[in-house]
Amino acid sequence: MSKPRVTIVGAGLGGALMACYLGRAGYEVELFERRPDPRSGKVVGGRSINLALSIRGIHALHEVGLADQVLALAVRMPGRMIHAPDGRLSYQPYDKDPDRAINSVSRAGLNQLLVETAERMPNVTVRFDHRCQDVDLDGGRAVLVDNESGAEVRSTGDLLIGADGAFSAIRARMQRLDRFDYQQAYLAHGYKELTIPPATGGGFRIERNALHIWPRRSYMMIALPNPDGSFTCTCFWPFSGPNGFDRLQTDEQIMSYFETHFPDAVPHMPTLVDDFKTNPTSSLLTVRCAPWHYRDRVVLLGDAAHAVVPFYGQGMNCAFEDCTELNRCLQQHVDVGTALASYSAARKENADALADLALHNFIEMRDHSGSAAFRARKAIERILHRFVPGYTPLYTMVTFTRTPYSETVRKARHQDRVVLWALLSLVFVVGVAVILAVLP
């Protein structure tokens, strides 16, 4: 059998990386993107500015030969910096090993590097400004419209990869198939990005090597460092109601709210009011579907298959792991249908596990990460991790290992039970010992 010719719809992070993988493996690939070429100078917006890259993403970038180049431009974040309402700071390392860190990278920069890497391969063509308007599932073809000329373009491949994001046109077509399961679920919270610019004369206004969190129980703000010395802050607040975005309408309301709840951040945010009024409030979506493939013709990856909320910092890492696994399945199985079914079955379970982890971690970050109990639990986890062979905290497994997400959850549950039993046994033994000691 010869290799299928591949069409990828969507040249975001996942689609562009998949083009790199398949281009290196010798496939003929055409990669289409709805948005204009960012190098043309037209503004591309609407997505987060920076992302946390961790081991799963790094592994994928390593496989396409880009890891060193990306990490050289990233800002390391080996821990969280918690900002209390009174401005007090407390630092929590992410791992017992201070060398382990997540990495703040620029979405736009990484995306451009991936597209340019794919574009340089002779067997890969990239076309911007092409919007997918129809899908022929049985043919594995997409019908696109050239935004410039208005002309209709038909893809020529026989395997169609839907990497077209949370609002995927390809998945929307699959949704009409009999027995296609689908769910889209929004949070009552939205997000808005704000900026902490570099210090006057350069450098970082707050700790450079940390992911900053201002946990305020039912809502929070976070900030990730950028290489230029700035931070991108993100407010995760309810759309409406108490502490909701809709409560802040006037300049005075905005300033006074931030001065009350994020007092230590305000002096570092000179453009706060303008940013708050100008930048959009976006929604937070979880998408689940099954199956991720149609026969040997169509397959989904990244947000198109499993948009997750951003609170575990794993959206991009999971999308990159999709590419690693789809590439591996295509190399392993001669039959494309078998490869897609095997990929779909294995990844679906893991994406579901991640979706739940990400939803749960929102509550953890905003409600608990500021509490003494949370700090104590994290400290105990680090002690167990250091001294108990085989014990690995869940966050470490998700972020610093490539253990499948669903397995990290099972392992974490198991070791929690073991620790609980060990503690109970210890209490029992100590109790018995005390009784024996005091007996006459």
Next chain:
Amino acid sequence: MSKPRVTIVGAGLGGALMACYLGRAGYEVELFERRPDPRSGKVVGGRSINLALSIRGIHALHEVGLADQVLALAVRMPGRMIHAPDGRLSYQPYDKDPDRAINSVSRAGLNQLLVETAERMPNVTVRFDHRCQDVDLDGGRAVLVDNESGAEVRSTGDLLIGADGAFSAIRARMQRLDRFDYQQAYLAHGYKELTIPPATGGGFRIERNALHIWPRRSYMMIALPNPDGSFTCTCFWPFSGPNGFDRLQTDEQIMSYFETHFPDAVPHMPTLVDDFKTNPTSSLLTVRCAPWHYRDRVVLLGDAAHAVVPFYGQGMNCAFEDCTELNRCLQQHVDVGTALASYSAARKENADALADLALHNFIEMRDHSGSAAFRARKAIERILHRFVPGYTPLYTMVTFTRTPYSETVRKARHQDRVVLWALLSLVFVVGVAVILAVLP
């Protein structure tokens, strides 16, 4: 404020009943239906042949003056008849009161009566053969295509009611709205309809006044009586795997399977093999979404808002209750937007509760209804219902009262806890009494 002009898309059971409600209340109503007029003689298929009508549906029909007429043509089913694998029968009444019954009605006959009732009102127009192809949510308008002429027709109302079923075009448009939650989930089981014809010379071949169940643990067959003496049987089996539809390909496989698993039914099914091969195997879908309305312009009802699996016999009853409630909200609130928001909020919770009840009842019917434990539990429920004031079994509340579905679930949980505590207390008291009695 004057009454809005109303467009209803979908003249199935829910849409046609809504037209009757609003027609009686003096609204200008246009009702569109994708399928041809059944009176034109063109075949309309694809849905179940008969349905179980219970109190919620009867109440709605009563409000539009049709209840007596419908019940006169229905076959009463005051209980379940369980068919064991060896052909033994056992009868379980649905309620302590033998006068309480669910009613087998013909979908086609009831639908036609509702459409004709609406059509007779001067302020209601009905147009068949019109397919909804686009929706203007902000205008509350639908764009339809006349299947006969191919002409495009624009609805003229300013309130659009989506009663266009589980694959609703109107809901599909709403799904693209920001923060619209949506889920479609299929069962691994499908269904196929078969027939038990009337006895030679007329009359019923098996007990007329019962809903027949052949529970076989992971799968089942049921049969509902029709007024002409026939029964419509429905097999609920997995699509594939053990006991799956895909296992039966040849005439011999079909006959031998039925003779093994449903031996007492086979003599009554002379067209079994042909029916099995000819009739489609259809899928079973649960749809949930929120919100059910868009401003004061668009609102969903019936399967379009909440398709449920058929195992509680409540799909039509819930759709009819939607009509009752939407009509009530429109009469109660002068502002249409407030009426729709109030309807949507109240019904969503109840439809979710019913969806869960229906999924759960599949397991109950197929796995448990044949067991001695199930019969014992039902007998205890009837005794409690008869002798304990305030105790009402869940099935009774759902089927024979108009208590909101979500409240039936809460009440059932509460009374289960009370019964459990009462039993434990009784055991304790008896235990103490015994100990006191045997003490020297």
